[in-house]
Amino acid sequence: MQNSFTEENYLKIIHNLSGREDLEVSTNALAESTATRAASVTDMLRKLADKGLIHYKKYQGVRLTEQGQKVALKVIRKHRLWEVFLVEKLGFGWDEVHDIAEELEHIPSDRLVERLDAFLDHPQFDPHGDPIPDAKGNMPVPDYMKLSDIAMGNKALMMGVLEHTTPFLQHLDRSGLTLGCEIEIKEVNEFDKSALIQINNQRTLFISQEVSKNVLVQRL
Amino acid sequence: MQNSFTEENYLKIIHNLSGREDLEVSTNALAESTATRAASVTDMLRKLADKGLIHYKKYQGVRLTEQGQKVALKVIRKHRLWEVFLVEKLGFGWDEVHDIAEELEHIPSDRLVERLDAFLDHPQFDPHGDPIPDAKGNMPVPDYMKLSDIAMGNKALMMGVLEHTTPFLQHLDRSGLTLGCEIEIKEVNEFDKSALIQINNQRTLFISQEVSKNVLVQRL
DNA sequence: AAAAAAATTTAGGCTAGTCTAAAAATGTAT
DNA sequence: ATACATTTTTAGACTAGCCTAAATTTTTTT
Numbered sequence: 001m002q003n004s005f006t007e008e009n010y011l012k013i014i015h016n017l018s019g020r021e022d023l024e025v026s027t028n029a030l031a032e033s034t035a036t037r038a039a040s041v042t043d044m045l046r047k048l049a050d051k052g053l054i055h056y057k058k059y060q061g062v063r064l065t066e067q068g069q070k071v072a073l074k075v076i077r078k079h080r081l082w083e084v085f086l087v088e089k090l091g092f093g094w095d096e097v098h099d100i101a102e103e104l105e106h107i108p109s110d111r112l113v114e115r116l117d118a119f120l121d122h123p124q125f126d127p128h129g130d131p132i133p134d135a136k137g138n139m140p141v142p143d144y145m146k147l148s149d150i151a152m153g154n155k156a157l158m159m160g161v162l163e164h165t166t167p168f169l170q171h172l173d174r175s176g177l178t179l180g181c182e183i184e185i186k187e188v189n190e191f192d193k194s195a196l197i198q199i200n201n202q203r204t205l206f207i208s209q210e211v212s213k214n215v216l217v218q219r220l
Numbered sequence: 221m222q223n224s225f226t227e228e229n230y231l232k233i234i235h236n237l238s239g240r241e242d243l244e245v246s247t248n249a250l251a252e253s254t255a256t257r258a259a260s261v262t263d264m265l266r267k268l269a270d271k272g273l274i275h276y277k278k279y280q281g282v283r284l285t286e287q288g289q290k291v292a293l294k295v296i297r298k299h300r301l302w303e304v305f306l307v308e309k310l311g312f313g314w315d316e317v318h319d320i321a322e323e324l325e326h327i328p329s330d331r332l333v334e335r336l337d338a339f340l341d342h343p344q345f346d347p348h349g350d351p352i353p354d355a356k357g358n359m360p361v362p363d364y365m366k367l368s369d370i371a372m373g374n375k376a377l378m379m380g381v382l383e384h385t386t387p388f389l390q391h392l393d394r395s396g397l398t399l400g401c402e403i404e405i406k407e408v409n410e411f412d413k414s415a416l417i418q419i420n421n422q423r424t425l426f427i428s429q430e431v432s433k434n435v436l437v438q439r440l
Numbered sequence: 441a442a443a444a445a446a447a448t449t450t451a452g453g454c455t456a457g458t459c460t461a462a463a464a465a466t467g468t469a470t
Numbered sequence: 471a472t473a474c475a476t477t478t479t480t481a482g483a484c485t486a487g488c489c490t491a492a493a494t495t496t497t498t499t500t
Contacts, residue, residue, distance in 0.1 A: 006457070027478055040458050042479055047456090059465060059478060090335040100329050107323045115310040226487065247448055260488050262449055267486090279448060279495060 001051070005106045008075050010034065010044055011053060012105075014064055015072035020141060024061030073137040074113075079105035080126035080133075081116050087127040088120065094127040095169035128169075129160025129179055129216060144216035147183065148193065148209055155184045156217035163214040172215075175205055183217060221271070225326045228295050230254065230264055231273060232325075234284055235292035240361065244281030293357040294333075299325035300346035300353075301336050307347040308340065314347040315389035348389075349380025349399050349436060364436035367403065368413060368429055375404045376437035383434040392435075395425055403437060 003011070013033045017025045027045070031038040049056035053068035064072060082104040086097040114135060117123075124140070125131055133139035144159050158181045161169070172178070176199050186204060187196040193209035223231070233253045237245045247265070251258040269276035273288035284292060302324040306317040334355060337343075344360070345351055353359035364379050378401045381389070392398070396419050406424060407416040413429035 004456080028476095036457085037459065038478065039460080039480080043457075086332075090332070090339055092331075092335065096331075100327070100332055103327045103329075104324075107320070109320050109323075111312075111316075112306075112310070112320055115312065119310055224486080248446090256487085257489065258448065259450080259490080263487075 002108070003051075003053075003071060006044070007048060007051075007053070008071065008106055010048060011064065011068050011072040012075045012079075014054065014062060015069065015076065018063060022063060024063055026061050030062075070137050073133045073139060075105050076139075077133040077135075077137075078107070078113055080130055081113065081120060081123070083126045083128070084120050084123045084132075085116060088123075093169075093173070095166045095173065097127065098164050098166075125160075127179075128164055144218055146213055147215040147217050148195075148212035150183075150185050150217060150219060152185050152188045152195075155182060155220040157182055157220060158215060159218050160216035161214055162216060168211075168214065171211070175199075175207065175211075176203060177215065182220070222328070223271075223273075223291060226264070227268060227271075227273070228291065228326055230268060231284065231288050231292040232295045232299075234274065234282060235289065235296065238283060242283060244283055246281050250282075290357050293353045293359060295325050296359075297353040297355075297357075298327070298333055300350055301333065301340060301343070303346045303348070304340050304343045304352075305336060308343075313389075313393070315386045315393065317347065318384050318386070345380075347399075348384055362438075364438055366433055367435040367437050368415075368432035370403075370405050370437060370439060372405050372408045375402060375440040377402055377440060378435060379438050380436035381434055382436060388431075388434065391431070395419075395427065395431075396423060397435065402440070 010030070013030060014025050017023075017029055017033065027038050027041050030041045030045075034041065045054065045056050045062055048054045048062075048068070052065055053071060054062045054064055056062045079101045082101040083097045086092040086100060087094055092100075117135070123132055129144075131140045131142060142159065145156070146162070147156065147158075150156050158177060158179055160179070161172070163169075177183075182200050184198045184201075185195055186198055189195070193212070194206060195209075195212055196204060196206055198204045230250070233250060234245050237243075237249055237253060247258050247261050250261045250265075254261065265274065265276050265282055268274045268288070269282075272285055273291060274282045274284055276282045299321045302321045303317045306312040306320060307314055312320075337355070343352055349364075351360045351362060362379065365376070366382070367376065367378075370376050378397060378399055380399070381392070383389075397403075402420050404418045404421070405415055406418055409415070413432070414426055415429075415432055416424060416426055418424045
Protein backbone atom coordinates (compact mmCIF):
# COMPACT_ATOMS: atom_id res chain seq x y z
CA MET A 1 0.00 0.00 0.00
CA GLN A 2 1.34 3.39 -1.06
CA ASN A 3 1.43 6.47 1.13
CA SER A 4 0.06 9.71 -0.26
CA PHE A 5 1.99 12.93 -0.70
CA THR A 6 0.17 14.31 2.33
CA GLU A 7 0.80 11.28 4.53
CA GLU A 8 4.50 11.41 3.70
CA ASN A 9 4.58 15.05 4.70
CA TYR A 10 3.01 14.37 8.07
CA LEU A 11 5.49 11.58 8.76
CA LYS A 12 8.43 13.75 7.79
CA ILE A 13 7.23 16.59 9.98
CA ILE A 14 6.54 14.30 12.93
CA HIS A 15 10.09 13.01 12.58
CA ASN A 16 11.55 16.51 12.50
CA LEU A 17 9.50 17.75 15.45
CA SER A 18 10.11 14.76 17.68
CA GLY A 19 13.83 15.37 17.44
CA ARG A 20 16.62 13.02 18.45
CA GLU A 21 14.99 12.18 21.75
CA ASP A 22 11.87 10.90 20.02
CA LEU A 23 9.56 13.18 22.02
CA GLU A 24 5.81 13.07 21.61
CA VAL A 25 4.57 15.57 19.06
CA SER A 26 1.43 17.58 19.81
CA THR A 27 -1.54 18.08 17.53
CA ASN A 28 -1.09 21.83 17.66
CA ALA A 29 2.57 21.67 16.71
CA LEU A 30 1.60 19.60 13.69
CA ALA A 31 -1.17 22.01 12.76
CA GLU A 32 1.37 24.81 12.83
CA SER A 33 3.95 22.94 10.75
CA THR A 34 1.49 21.64 8.18
CA ALA A 35 -0.32 24.97 7.93
CA THR A 36 -3.65 23.28 8.63
CA ARG A 37 -6.07 23.33 11.55
CA ALA A 38 -5.86 21.07 14.56
CA ALA A 39 -9.09 19.32 13.56
CA SER A 40 -7.57 18.32 10.23
CA VAL A 41 -4.51 17.01 11.99
CA THR A 42 -6.61 14.81 14.24
CA ASP A 43 -8.27 13.25 11.18
CA MET A 44 -4.93 12.49 9.61
CA LEU A 45 -3.50 11.08 12.85
CA ARG A 46 -6.31 8.55 13.06
CA LYS A 47 -5.57 7.55 9.51
CA LEU A 48 -1.83 7.19 10.07
CA ALA A 49 -2.47 5.22 13.25
CA ASP A 50 -4.81 2.86 11.37
CA LYS A 51 -2.03 2.27 8.86
CA GLY A 52 0.40 1.46 11.67
CA LEU A 53 2.68 4.38 10.93
CA ILE A 54 2.34 6.20 14.25
CA HIS A 55 1.59 5.47 17.91
CA TYR A 56 -1.42 7.57 18.78
CA LYS A 57 -3.65 7.77 21.82
CA LYS A 58 -6.21 10.52 21.96
CA TYR A 59 -4.97 13.66 23.70
CA GLN A 60 -1.51 12.10 24.24
CA GLY A 61 0.43 13.25 21.19
CA VAL A 62 2.12 10.99 18.63
CA ARG A 63 5.36 9.16 17.95
CA LEU A 64 6.43 7.32 14.81
CA THR A 65 6.35 3.55 14.75
CA GLU A 66 9.31 1.62 13.38
CA GLN A 67 7.39 1.54 10.10
CA GLY A 68 6.62 5.24 10.15
CA GLN A 69 10.23 6.04 10.95
CA LYS A 70 11.30 4.13 7.87
CA VAL A 71 8.96 6.04 5.61
CA ALA A 72 9.97 9.37 7.13
CA LEU A 73 13.67 8.67 6.68
CA LYS A 74 13.11 7.70 3.08
CA VAL A 75 11.40 11.00 2.38
CA ILE A 76 14.16 12.89 4.18
CA ARG A 77 16.79 10.97 2.20
CA LYS A 78 15.12 11.95 -1.04
CA HIS A 79 14.71 15.57 0.01
CA ARG A 80 18.36 15.95 0.89
CA LEU A 81 19.69 14.11 -2.15
CA TRP A 82 17.62 16.31 -4.45
CA GLU A 83 18.95 19.38 -2.65
CA VAL A 84 22.50 18.22 -3.36
CA PHE A 85 21.55 17.72 -6.99
CA LEU A 86 20.01 21.17 -7.28
CA VAL A 87 23.04 22.89 -5.77
CA GLU A 88 25.90 20.76 -7.09
CA LYS A 89 24.61 19.98 -10.57
CA LEU A 90 22.15 22.70 -11.45
CA GLY A 91 23.94 25.56 -9.72
CA PHE A 92 21.14 26.75 -7.44
CA GLY A 93 22.00 28.63 -4.27
CA TRP A 94 21.47 26.89 -0.93
CA ASP A 95 18.75 29.44 -0.21
CA GLU A 96 16.71 28.47 -3.29
CA VAL A 97 16.36 24.72 -3.10
CA HIS A 98 14.08 23.96 -0.17
CA ASP A 99 10.72 24.43 -1.87
CA ILE A 100 11.70 22.54 -5.01
CA ALA A 101 13.06 19.63 -2.98
CA GLU A 102 9.79 19.65 -1.05
CA GLU A 103 8.11 18.54 -4.27
CA LEU A 104 10.80 16.21 -5.57
CA GLU A 105 10.95 14.29 -2.29
CA HIS A 106 7.62 12.64 -3.08
CA ILE A 107 8.58 11.15 -6.44
CA PRO A 108 8.14 7.45 -5.79
CA SER A 109 10.88 5.32 -7.34
CA ASP A 110 13.51 3.48 -5.32
CA ARG A 111 15.62 2.94 -8.41
CA LEU A 112 15.56 6.66 -9.09
CA VAL A 113 16.79 7.50 -5.60
CA GLU A 114 19.59 4.97 -5.71
CA ARG A 115 20.79 6.09 -9.12
CA LEU A 116 20.62 9.72 -8.07
CA ASP A 117 22.65 8.87 -4.98
CA ALA A 118 25.30 7.20 -7.12
CA PHE A 119 25.31 10.07 -9.64
CA LEU A 120 26.03 12.46 -6.78
CA ASP A 121 28.79 10.17 -5.42
CA HIS A 122 26.91 9.14 -2.29
CA PRO A 123 27.00 12.47 -0.48
CA GLN A 124 26.89 12.35 3.33
CA PHE A 125 25.49 15.85 3.88
CA ASP A 126 23.13 18.18 2.06
CA PRO A 127 23.94 21.81 1.19
CA HIS A 128 22.78 22.94 4.65
CA GLY A 129 24.99 20.45 6.46
CA ASP A 130 22.17 18.04 7.32
CA PRO A 131 23.15 14.36 7.24
CA ILE A 132 21.63 12.18 4.49
CA PRO A 133 20.16 8.83 5.61
CA ASP A 134 21.50 5.85 3.65
CA ALA A 135 19.31 3.46 1.67
CA LYS A 136 18.65 1.38 4.79
CA GLY A 137 17.52 4.39 6.79
CA ASN A 138 20.66 4.82 8.87
CA MET A 139 21.43 8.44 9.51
CA PRO A 140 24.63 9.62 11.19
CA VAL A 141 23.84 11.97 14.09
CA PRO A 142 26.61 14.54 14.23
CA ASP A 143 26.66 16.32 17.58
CA TYR A 144 27.22 19.87 16.59
CA MET A 145 26.83 22.81 18.94
CA LYS A 146 25.02 26.04 18.39
CA LEU A 147 27.34 28.94 17.71
CA SER A 148 25.56 30.73 20.56
CA ASP A 149 26.96 28.10 22.97
CA ILE A 150 30.60 28.76 22.11
CA ALA A 151 32.37 30.84 24.70
CA MET A 152 34.25 34.04 24.02
CA GLY A 153 37.77 33.49 22.75
CA ASN A 154 37.10 30.11 21.18
CA LYS A 155 37.21 29.05 17.55
CA ALA A 156 34.83 26.76 15.68
CA LEU A 157 34.04 25.46 12.19
CA MET A 158 30.64 26.17 10.71
CA MET A 159 28.92 22.83 9.97
CA GLY A 160 25.24 23.55 9.44
CA VAL A 161 22.13 25.62 10.08
CA LEU A 162 18.93 25.09 12.04
CA GLU A 163 16.81 27.41 9.93
CA HIS A 164 16.29 26.78 6.22
CA THR A 165 14.35 29.83 5.12
CA THR A 166 15.51 31.89 2.19
CA PRO A 167 15.90 35.16 4.13
CA PHE A 168 18.04 33.57 6.83
CA LEU A 169 20.32 31.82 4.35
CA GLN A 170 20.69 34.94 2.26
CA HIS A 171 21.60 36.85 5.38
CA LEU A 172 24.36 34.32 6.08
CA ASP A 173 25.58 34.69 2.49
CA ARG A 174 25.80 38.44 2.85
CA SER A 175 27.68 38.01 6.13
CA GLY A 176 30.21 35.66 4.57
CA LEU A 177 29.07 32.75 6.75
CA THR A 178 29.28 29.61 4.61
CA LEU A 179 29.64 25.96 5.51
CA GLY A 180 33.20 25.16 6.52
CA CYS A 181 34.28 28.66 7.44
CA GLU A 182 36.25 29.19 10.65
CA ILE A 183 34.66 31.43 13.24
CA GLU A 184 36.36 33.00 16.22
CA ILE A 185 34.27 34.50 18.98
CA LYS A 186 35.90 37.82 19.81
CA GLU A 187 33.29 39.26 22.14
CA VAL A 188 29.86 38.41 23.51
CA ASN A 189 27.58 41.12 24.82
CA GLU A 190 26.00 40.04 28.07
CA PHE A 191 22.69 41.87 27.78
CA ASP A 192 21.54 40.68 24.34
CA LYS A 193 24.03 37.87 23.60
CA SER A 194 24.99 39.49 20.33
CA ALA A 195 28.58 38.74 19.36
CA LEU A 196 31.55 40.07 17.52
CA ILE A 197 33.10 37.29 15.43
CA GLN A 198 35.97 36.93 13.01
CA ILE A 199 35.60 34.76 9.92
CA ASN A 200 38.57 32.85 8.47
CA ASN A 201 40.93 35.20 10.30
CA GLN A 202 39.77 37.99 8.05
CA ARG A 203 36.79 40.24 8.39
CA THR A 204 34.99 40.70 11.68
CA LEU A 205 31.29 41.34 12.10
CA PHE A 206 28.52 41.59 14.65
CA ILE A 207 25.79 38.95 14.71
CA SER A 208 22.64 38.81 16.80
CA GLN A 209 21.74 35.87 19.00
CA GLU A 210 18.95 35.13 16.52
CA VAL A 211 21.68 34.25 14.06
CA SER A 212 24.11 32.50 16.39
CA LYS A 213 21.37 30.28 17.78
CA ASN A 214 20.68 28.98 14.27
CA VAL A 215 24.23 28.26 13.20
CA LEU A 216 25.72 24.84 13.96
CA VAL A 217 29.45 24.51 14.60
CA GLN A 218 32.14 22.12 15.72
CA ARG A 219 34.47 23.49 18.35
CA LEU A 220 38.13 23.62 17.38
CA MET B 221 -3.96 30.42 -10.75
CA GLN B 222 -2.11 27.10 -10.75
CA ASN B 223 -3.19 24.00 -12.67
CA SER B 224 -3.43 20.72 -10.81
CA PHE B 225 -1.49 17.58 -11.60
CA THR B 226 -4.69 16.12 -13.07
CA GLU B 227 -5.52 19.16 -15.17
CA GLU B 228 -2.01 19.17 -16.61
CA ASN B 229 -2.40 15.53 -17.54
CA TYR B 230 -5.63 16.14 -19.39
CA LEU B 231 -4.08 19.02 -21.34
CA LYS B 232 -1.05 16.97 -22.26
CA ILE B 233 -3.19 14.08 -23.43
CA ILE B 234 -5.52 16.32 -25.41
CA HIS B 235 -2.45 17.74 -27.11
CA ASN B 236 -1.10 14.31 -27.94
CA LEU B 237 -4.42 12.98 -29.22
CA SER B 238 -5.29 15.99 -31.35
CA GLY B 239 -2.09 15.41 -33.28
CA ARG B 240 -0.45 17.59 -35.86
CA GLU B 241 -3.69 18.71 -37.48
CA ASP B 242 -5.26 19.87 -34.22
CA LEU B 243 -8.25 17.55 -34.59
CA GLU B 244 -11.09 17.52 -32.09
CA VAL B 245 -10.59 14.97 -29.34
CA SER B 246 -13.53 12.84 -28.21
CA THR B 247 -14.63 12.22 -24.64
CA ASN B 248 -14.22 8.50 -25.10
CA ALA B 249 -10.67 8.82 -26.40
CA LEU B 250 -9.81 10.83 -23.31
CA ALA B 251 -11.48 8.33 -21.02
CA GLU B 252 -9.34 5.64 -22.59
CA SER B 253 -6.10 7.59 -22.30
CA THR B 254 -6.68 8.80 -18.78
CA ALA B 255 -7.91 5.40 -17.61
CA THR B 256 -11.10 6.95 -16.24
CA ARG B 257 -14.75 6.82 -17.25
CA ALA B 258 -16.39 9.08 -19.81
CA ALA B 259 -18.53 10.70 -17.12
CA SER B 260 -15.42 11.76 -15.22
CA VAL B 261 -13.93 13.20 -18.38
CA THR B 262 -17.03 15.31 -18.96
CA ASP B 263 -16.67 16.79 -15.48
CA MET B 264 -13.06 17.72 -16.10
CA LEU B 265 -13.80 19.16 -19.54
CA ARG B 266 -16.31 21.57 -18.07
CA LYS B 267 -13.71 22.61 -15.54
CA LEU B 268 -10.98 23.12 -18.14
CA ALA B 269 -13.39 25.05 -20.36
CA ASP B 270 -14.30 27.32 -17.44
CA LYS B 271 -10.61 28.04 -16.97
CA GLY B 272 -10.25 28.93 -20.64
CA LEU B 273 -7.87 26.09 -21.39
CA ILE B 274 -9.98 24.23 -23.96
CA HIS B 275 -12.71 24.93 -26.51
CA TYR B 276 -15.60 22.72 -25.54
CA LYS B 277 -19.17 22.41 -26.78
CA LYS B 278 -21.26 19.57 -25.47
CA TYR B 279 -21.13 16.47 -27.67
CA GLN B 280 -18.64 18.15 -30.04
CA GLY B 281 -15.27 17.12 -28.68
CA VAL B 282 -12.50 19.45 -27.51
CA ARG B 283 -9.50 21.41 -28.76
CA LEU B 284 -6.90 23.29 -26.77
CA THR B 285 -7.05 27.07 -26.61
CA GLU B 286 -3.89 29.09 -27.14
CA GLN B 287 -3.58 29.12 -23.34
CA GLY B 288 -4.13 25.38 -23.02
CA GLN B 289 -1.61 24.69 -25.75
CA LYS B 290 0.98 26.68 -23.82
CA VAL B 291 0.40 24.69 -20.65
CA ALA B 292 0.47 21.38 -22.53
CA LEU B 293 3.74 22.19 -24.27
CA LYS B 294 5.30 23.17 -20.98
CA VAL B 295 4.40 19.82 -19.48
CA ILE B 296 5.69 18.00 -22.55
CA ARG B 297 8.91 20.00 -22.41
CA LYS B 298 9.43 19.00 -18.81
CA HIS B 299 8.59 15.35 -19.46
CA ARG B 300 11.10 15.07 -22.28
CA LEU B 301 13.88 16.97 -20.53
CA TRP B 302 13.55 14.72 -17.48
CA GLU B 303 13.69 11.68 -19.76
CA VAL B 304 16.96 12.95 -21.20
CA PHE B 305 18.27 13.44 -17.67
CA LEU B 306 17.26 9.97 -16.58
CA VAL B 307 18.92 8.31 -19.57
CA GLU B 308 21.97 10.53 -20.11
CA LYS B 309 22.87 11.30 -16.51
CA LEU B 310 21.44 8.52 -14.40
CA GLY B 311 21.97 5.71 -16.88
CA PHE B 312 18.40 4.43 -17.15
CA GLY B 313 17.35 2.53 -20.27
CA TRP B 314 14.91 4.24 -22.67
CA ASP B 315 12.37 1.61 -21.73
CA GLU B 316 12.44 2.56 -18.01
CA VAL B 317 11.95 6.29 -17.96
CA HIS B 318 8.39 6.96 -19.04
CA ASP B 319 6.63 6.41 -15.72
CA ILE B 320 9.18 8.35 -13.69
CA ALA B 321 9.04 11.28 -16.11
CA GLU B 322 5.27 11.13 -15.83
CA GLU B 323 5.72 12.23 -12.22
CA LEU B 324 8.60 14.65 -12.66
CA GLU B 325 6.81 16.54 -15.43
CA HIS B 326 4.48 18.10 -12.85
CA ILE B 327 7.14 19.64 -10.63
CA PRO B 328 6.31 23.33 -10.88
CA SER B 329 9.37 25.55 -11.15
CA ASP B 330 10.33 27.44 -14.29
CA ARG B 331 13.81 28.07 -12.98
CA LEU B 332 14.25 24.34 -12.41
CA VAL B 333 13.30 23.53 -16.00
CA GLU B 334 15.58 26.13 -17.49
CA ARG B 335 18.54 25.07 -15.38
CA LEU B 336 17.91 21.44 -16.17
CA ASP B 337 17.78 22.30 -19.87
CA ALA B 338 21.13 24.07 -19.61
CA PHE B 339 22.66 21.23 -17.58
CA LEU B 340 21.66 18.82 -20.36
CA ASP B 341 23.09 21.17 -23.03
CA HIS B 342 19.74 22.13 -24.51
CA PRO B 343 18.86 18.80 -26.08
CA GLN B 344 16.59 18.88 -29.15
CA PHE B 345 15.20 15.35 -28.81
CA ASP B 346 14.37 12.98 -26.01
CA PRO B 347 15.62 9.37 -25.80
CA HIS B 348 12.73 8.18 -27.97
CA GLY B 349 13.44 10.72 -30.70
CA ASP B 350 10.57 13.04 -29.75
CA PRO B 351 11.31 16.76 -30.21
CA ILE B 352 11.59 18.92 -27.09
CA PRO B 353 9.68 22.23 -27.13
CA ASP B 354 11.81 25.25 -26.26
CA ALA B 355 11.10 27.59 -23.35
CA LYS B 356 8.71 29.64 -25.49
CA GLY B 357 6.71 26.60 -26.54
CA ASN B 358 8.11 26.21 -30.04
CA MET B 359 8.48 22.61 -31.04
CA PRO B 360 10.18 21.50 -34.28
CA VAL B 361 7.94 19.16 -36.24
CA PRO B 362 10.16 16.63 -37.95
CA ASP B 363 8.29 14.84 -40.73
CA TYR B 364 9.39 11.30 -40.25
CA MET B 365 7.76 8.33 -41.97
CA LYS B 366 6.67 5.08 -40.50
CA LEU B 367 9.02 2.23 -41.29
CA SER B 368 5.97 0.38 -42.64
CA ASP B 369 5.67 3.02 -45.38
CA ILE B 370 9.15 2.46 -46.77
CA ALA B 371 9.15 0.41 -49.96
CA MET B 372 11.16 -2.74 -50.48
CA GLY B 373 14.73 -2.10 -51.48
CA ASN B 374 15.03 1.27 -49.78
CA LYS B 375 17.18 2.34 -46.87
CA ALA B 376 16.26 4.59 -43.95
CA LEU B 377 17.60 5.90 -40.64
CA MET B 378 15.70 5.12 -37.45
CA MET B 379 14.65 8.41 -35.85
CA GLY B 380 11.95 7.62 -33.29
CA VAL B 381 9.10 5.46 -32.07
CA LEU B 382 5.34 5.90 -31.81
CA GLU B 383 4.89 3.55 -28.89
CA HIS B 384 6.59 4.18 -25.53
CA THR B 385 5.71 1.10 -23.55
CA THR B 386 8.39 -0.92 -21.84
CA PRO B 387 7.65 -4.20 -23.67
CA PHE B 388 7.80 -2.57 -27.10
CA LEU B 389 11.05 -0.75 -26.37
CA GLN B 390 12.62 -3.86 -24.90
CA HIS B 391 11.63 -5.76 -27.99
CA LEU B 392 13.41 -3.17 -30.13
CA ASP B 393 16.49 -3.48 -27.92
CA ARG B 394 16.54 -7.24 -28.37
CA SER B 395 16.17 -6.77 -32.11
CA GLY B 396 19.08 -4.34 -32.29
CA LEU B 397 16.83 -1.47 -33.37
CA THR B 398 18.17 1.67 -31.72
CA LEU B 399 17.86 5.34 -32.63
CA GLY B 400 20.17 6.22 -35.50
CA CYS B 401 20.60 2.74 -36.90
CA GLU B 402 20.39 2.22 -40.66
CA ILE B 403 17.64 -0.06 -41.87
CA GLU B 404 17.36 -1.61 -45.31
CA ILE B 405 14.07 -3.17 -46.36
CA LYS B 406 15.00 -6.44 -48.02
CA GLU B 407 11.54 -7.96 -48.44
CA VAL B 408 7.93 -7.21 -47.57
CA ASN B 409 5.37 -9.99 -47.37
CA GLU B 410 2.16 -8.96 -49.07
CA PHE B 411 -0.32 -10.88 -46.91
CA ASP B 412 0.72 -9.66 -43.44
CA LYS B 413 3.11 -6.81 -44.26
CA SER B 414 5.82 -8.40 -42.18
CA ALA B 415 9.27 -7.54 -43.45
CA LEU B 416 12.82 -8.79 -43.67
CA ILE B 417 15.21 -5.99 -42.83
CA GLN B 418 18.95 -5.53 -42.50
CA ILE B 419 20.39 -3.35 -39.74
CA ASN B 420 23.59 -1.36 -40.25
CA ASN B 421 24.52 -3.66 -43.12
CA GLN B 422 24.94 -6.45 -40.63
CA ARG B 423 22.36 -8.79 -39.20
CA THR B 424 19.01 -9.30 -40.87
CA LEU B 425 15.74 -10.04 -39.10
CA PHE B 426 12.00 -10.36 -39.57
CA ILE B 427 9.70 -7.80 -38.04
CA SER B 428 5.91 -7.74 -37.93
CA GLN B 429 3.85 -4.84 -39.18
CA GLU B 430 3.00 -4.14 -35.54
CA VAL B 431 6.62 -3.21 -35.11
CA SER B 432 7.22 -1.42 -38.41
CA LYS B 433 4.13 0.75 -37.93
CA ASN B 434 5.57 2.04 -34.66
CA VAL B 435 9.08 2.85 -35.82
CA LEU B 436 9.76 6.30 -37.28
CA VAL B 437 12.45 6.72 -39.94
CA GLN B 438 13.94 9.17 -42.38
CA ARG B 439 14.38 7.84 -45.87
CA LEU B 440 17.91 7.81 -47.21
C1' DA C 441 -37.00 8.64 -42.07
C1' DA C 442 -37.49 5.64 -38.29
C1' DA C 443 -35.15 2.48 -35.41
C1' DA C 444 -31.09 0.82 -33.35
C1' DA C 445 -26.51 1.63 -31.71
C1' DA C 446 -22.99 4.38 -29.91
C1' DA C 447 -21.30 8.36 -27.61
C1' DT C 448 -21.95 11.76 -24.27
C1' DT C 449 -23.95 14.12 -20.50
C1' DT C 450 -26.62 14.43 -16.14
C1' DA C 451 -27.80 12.95 -11.54
C1' DG C 452 -26.44 11.34 -7.41
C1' DG C 453 -22.74 9.34 -4.57
C1' DC C 454 -18.01 8.19 -2.74
C1' DT C 455 -13.16 9.30 -0.63
C1' DA C 456 -9.24 12.25 0.72
C1' DG C 457 -8.17 16.15 2.83
C1' DT C 458 -9.53 20.25 4.36
C1' DC C 459 -12.61 23.63 7.14
C1' DT C 460 -15.68 25.88 11.27
C1' DA C 461 -18.15 25.47 15.41
C1' DA C 462 -19.08 23.08 19.42
C1' DA C 463 -18.03 19.55 22.87
C1' DA C 464 -14.82 17.13 25.75
C1' DA C 465 -10.47 16.34 27.96
C1' DT C 466 -6.35 18.04 30.04
C1' DG C 467 -3.52 21.42 32.42
C1' DT C 468 -3.04 25.53 35.48
C1' DA C 469 -4.00 28.64 39.05
C1' DT C 470 -5.86 30.13 42.65
C1' DA D 471 -9.81 21.23 44.95
C1' DT D 472 -12.41 23.83 42.11
C1' DA D 473 -12.71 27.04 38.37
C1' DC D 474 -10.59 28.85 34.27
C1' DA D 475 -7.82 28.34 30.14
C1' DT D 476 -5.88 25.61 26.73
C1' DT D 477 -5.64 21.73 23.85
C1' DT D 478 -7.74 18.25 21.39
C1' DT D 479 -11.49 15.78 19.45
C1' DT D 480 -16.13 15.31 17.37
C1' DA D 481 -19.78 16.70 14.26
C1' DG D 482 -21.08 18.33 10.10
C1' DA D 483 -19.85 20.42 5.74
C1' DC D 484 -17.07 21.60 1.50
C1' DT D 485 -14.09 20.67 -3.03
C1' DA D 486 -11.54 17.83 -6.37
C1' DG D 487 -11.70 13.95 -8.82
C1' DC D 488 -13.57 9.85 -9.43
C1' DC D 489 -17.62 6.31 -9.88
C1' DT D 490 -22.40 3.92 -11.63
C1' DA D 491 -26.82 4.22 -13.58
C1' DA D 492 -29.97 6.60 -16.24
C1' DA D 493 -31.14 10.08 -19.63
C1' DT D 494 -30.07 12.44 -23.77
C1' DT D 495 -27.88 13.48 -28.13
C1' DT D 496 -25.56 12.03 -32.22
C1' DT D 497 -24.48 8.60 -35.60
C1' DT D 498 -25.38 4.59 -38.21
C1' DT D 499 -28.21 1.27 -40.25
C1' DT D 500 -32.11 -0.41 -42.39
